[in-house]
Amino acid sequence: MKSELIFSGIGGQGTILMGKMACTAASKKGYNVTLSPAYGQEKRGGRASCQVVISEEIGSPIISEADTVLVMDEKSLKDYEGKVKSGGTLVINSSMISTKATRKDIKVVEIPFTEIATKVATAKSANMVALGAVVKSLDIITLDDAKEVLKIKMKPALVDANIKALEAGYNFVK
Amino acid sequence: MGDKVFMQGNEAFAEAAIRSGCKFFFGYPITPSSEIPEYYAKKAPSEGLTFIQAETEVSAFNMVAGVAATGKRGMTATSGPGFSLGCEAMSYMSAAGLPSVIVDCMRPGPADGEILGSQGDYNQLTKGGGHGDYNTIVLAPYSVQEYADFAPLAFDLAEKYRNPVVVASDGTIAKMMENVEFPEKIAPKGRSDWACDGINGRDHYNDITTCGDGPEQWEKYNLNLQSKYTKIRENEQRWEEIQTDDADILIVAFGSLSRVCLTAMRIARENGIKVGIIRPITLWPFPVKAFEKFADKDVKYFVTELNAGQMVNDVKLAVNDNKKVEFYGRLGGITPTPVELYKKLCELYK
Numbered sequence: 207m208k209s210e211l212i213f214s215g216i217g218g219q220g221t222i223l224m225g226k227m228a229c230t231a232a233s234k235k236g237y238n239v240t241l242s243p244a245y246g247q248e249k250r251g252g253r254a255s256c257q258v259v260i261s262e263e264i265g266s267p268i269i270s271e272a273d274t275v276l277v278m279d280e281k282s283l284k285d286y287e288g289k290v291k292s293g294g295t296l297v298i299n300s301s302m303i304s305t306k307a308t309r310k311d312i313k314v315v316e317i318p319f320t321e322i323a324t325k326v327a328t329a330k331s332a333n334m335v336a337l338g339a340v341v342k343s344l345d346i347i348t349l350d351d352a353k354e355v356l357k358i359k360m361k362p363a364l365v366d367a368n369i370k371a372l373e374a375g376y377n378f379v380k
Numbered sequence: 381m382g383d384k385v386f387m388q389g390n391e392a393f394a395e396a397a398i399r400s401g402c403k404f405f406f407g408y409p410i411t412p413s414s415e416i417p418e419y420y421a422k423k424a425p426s427e428g429l430t431f432i433q434a435e436t437e438v439s440a441f442n443m444v445a446g447v448a449a450t451g452k453r454g455m456t457a458t459s460g461p462g463f464s465l466g467c468e469a470m471s472y473m474s475a476a477g478l479p480s481v482i483v484d485c486m487r488p489g490p491a492d493g494e495i496l497g498s499q500g501d502y503n504q505l506t507k508g509g510g511h512g513d514y515n516t517i518v519l520a521p522y523s524v525q526e527y528a529d530f531a532p533l534a535f536d537l538a539e540k541y542r543n544p545v546v547v548a549s550d551g552t553i554a555k556m557m558e559n560v561e562f563p564e565k566i567a568p569k570g571r572s573d574w575a576c577d578g579i580n581g582r583d584h585y586n587d588i589t590t591c592g593d594g595p596e597q598w599e600k601y602n603l604n605l606q607s608k609y610t611k612i613r614e615n616e617q618r619w620e621e622i623q624t625d626d627a628d629i630l631i632v633a634f635g636s637l638s639r640v641c642l643t644a645m646r647i648a649r650e651n652g653i654k655v656g657i658i659r660p661i662t663l664w665p666f667p668v669k670a671f672e673k674f675a676d677k678d679v680k681y682f683v684t685e686l687n688a689g690q691m692v693n694d695v696k697l698a699v700n701d702n703k704k705v706e707f708y709g710r711l712g713g714i715t716p717t718p719v720e721l722y723k724k725l726c727e728l729y730k
Contacts, residue, residue: 226557230386233559239386241557244496264523266643267556267636270719 207237207262209346210269214255214286215278215299217245220333224276225256227337227359231351232260242267255282260346274343276336278319280305295343297379299336315339315379322374331371338375349376384559389524389549390457392560393483394419396531397455401568402481404430404454406443408462411495412551413485416457441466441473441482448478449588451575453535453568457483460501461492463509470544471510475590475605477574479538479545481531482516486550488686488713496713497552497636502690505546506664513602515609516544517616518663520635524558532563541612542574548663550686552636552715612665619667620659623649627656629729630674632683632695634660636715641684643718648725655725663691671698681705682725686715 211228215221222243229239240259246252257269271291277283278299290296292311301320317339319332327334334356341352352372357365387395394416397405405420407413417433424431434440440456447454458466463484473480484505488498505518517537521527527549534545571577576586592598623645624630633641638659648655658670681703683692692707699705706728710716716724 226386229557233384233386239559242552243555243557264639264642265646266640266718267552268640268715268717270643270717 207346209258209260209274209344210272210291211258211260211340211344212255212269212272212275212286212289213258213278213340214253214276214282216250217252217254218250219254219278221254221276221278222256224333224337224340225258227352227355228258228340228347229260230359231347231355234354235346235351237261237346238264240264240267253281255286274340276340277303278336279303283307297336297339297343299332301332313343315343317375317378319375322378323371326370326374327367331368334368334371335375335378338372338377339379341372342376342379349373384561386557387524387560388415388555388557389521389527390415390485390554391419392524392528392562393457393531393547393549394423396528396562397481397535398423398427398429399563399565400453400532400535401566402453402455402531402535403428403568404444404447404452405456406432406434406440406447406454407456407458408434408437408440410437410459410462412487412554413457413459413462413483415554416483437462437465438468441469444480444482445469445473445476445478448473448480449476449575450577451572453481455481455483457485459485459487459495460489460504463501463504467504467510469510470516471508471512471514472590473544474510474514474516475512475601476588477542478588479535479542481534481538481545481547483547483549485554486548488711494713495551497550497686497715498713499548499550499635499637499686499690500711501548502663502685502687505548506666506694514605515612515664516546517541517612517665518546518548519618520548520661520663521553522635522638522659524553524556524560527553528560528562532566537616539569539572541608543608543612548635550636551713556636616662617665617667617669618661619670620657620661621670622657622659624656624658624674626654627679628654629656629680629682629725631655631657631725632660632681632691633657633685634663634691637684637686640715640718640721644721644725647718647722651722653726660691666691666694666698668694668698671695675699675702679703680729682708682728684708684716684721684724686710
């Protein structure tokens with residue numbers, strides 16, 4: 207089994223953190239994982255994206271076409287809509303993106319990450335809502351795998367709120 | 381060996397170097413190498429390391445030469461622009477037989493260029509770079525695990541041959557995160573017979589010199605260096621062959637791009653084209669031996685690099701112009717996708 211994912215957004219939105227969490231979850235199950243980050247010099251506000259390859263064998267860190275692409279802002283949609291594999295999934299942060307996707311050969315999921323996060327936790331958990339939505343599109347990582355990683359990676363005080371956010375994102379996708 | 385850790389390439393190399401007993405780091409920060417000095421600086425207090433941020437790469441490389449002269453393990457890490465500044469010291473360290481380790485996280489040049497993955501320094505690293513007849517061993521990792529594994533290997537080779545060793549990574553391998561398993565920590569080694577570390581139990585002081593006295597002596601000095609390089613060429617060529625047995629087309633690629641080639645090869649095979657890969661691991665000595673067994677076979681070569689065509693010349697020499705050798709390169713920090721490489725391969729060999 208193999209999964210190729212792209213997470214793209216603005217520095218500070220947690221796009222690379224999401225990639226790392228997906229990698230950690232998959233590597234716990236014995237997969238080879240590779241995360242290639244790309245970011246500007248700015249700590250916050252610059253472009254930030256990562257390509258994640260989860261696979262049984264070692265291969266290219268550079269993705270031709272991704273199974274799932276998550277876009278957190280307008281520019282990411284413009285840059286990466288074309289990178290989704292035919293039949294793949296494009297997850298759109300509709301809290302920040304008003305433009306509609308044009309592709310008809312892919313599954314497009316629009317989710318208001320910030321509004322959902324604010325409802326179940328705080329706005330800061332928007333990226334965990336996003337991760338939940340991405341996990342729903344994958345066979346390789348389950349919701350429980352993602353929860354386990356979250357428990358390890360986050361401060362204990364933040365775990366409950368973020369698990370709620372993760373579940374809300376997962377359950378939003380039909 | 382311990383558990384696997386999910387870690388960035390540069391940090392994994394730094395951790396492995398510390399575990400290899402390299403207690404001295406001198407450097408000047410430059411993207412995409414800066415996580416190596418950063419990691420050393422962070423670990424310096426708890427691990428008892430010496431970390432110095434030099435005023436330029438010229439100083440940093442010469443500080444490495446200085447610590448190497450005392451027989452201790454020291455290193456620096458930089459990118460192309462910094463490596464150019466260090467080339468004077470590379471020449472002197474080579475002449476003086478100083479075992480040191482230098483990481484070059486290549487970025488596309490010339491000049492400042494970009495900060496993404498590139499292999500534009502191949503010629504500089506393998507053909508000298510500095511002045512005079514000298515060579516340094518060059519190791520090119522293609523994964524975070526191999527990057528880390530090359531830390532102890534680089535120091536061992538440097539000491540075995542008393543020669544600088546360069547680890548040639550790039551923006552992709554440096555920043556990439558993968559699972560890595562580290563070797564056990566080793567204690568810094570004891571005294572070297574030749575080192576300038578005071579009397580240290582000997583009956584004489586050692587001298588390190590780069591000078592012959594007059595042309596005859598200087599020629600002899602050079603011939604000694606050349607015989608060392610011959611020995612390294614005989615003993616240290618390293619490469620990996622992937623699905624080469626039945627291959628009609630052999631891709632030759634190293635470092636980050638060889639990873640892309642793995643997937644391109646799988647796509648080609650799914651489409652009925654028998655492709656294999658020769659992956660040079662030592663860029664110098666170039667693994668000419670890898671090509672010998674295909675001399676009598678009907679194979680064609682496809683060389684791909686993140687530069688305008690540098691290693692391709694070594695491939696052409698290795699096959700004595702007896703085989704078709706095609707080249708495809710990308711510049712400026714662009715790494716082709718596996719599909720792009722596959723299509724190019726089909727276009728060139730249709």
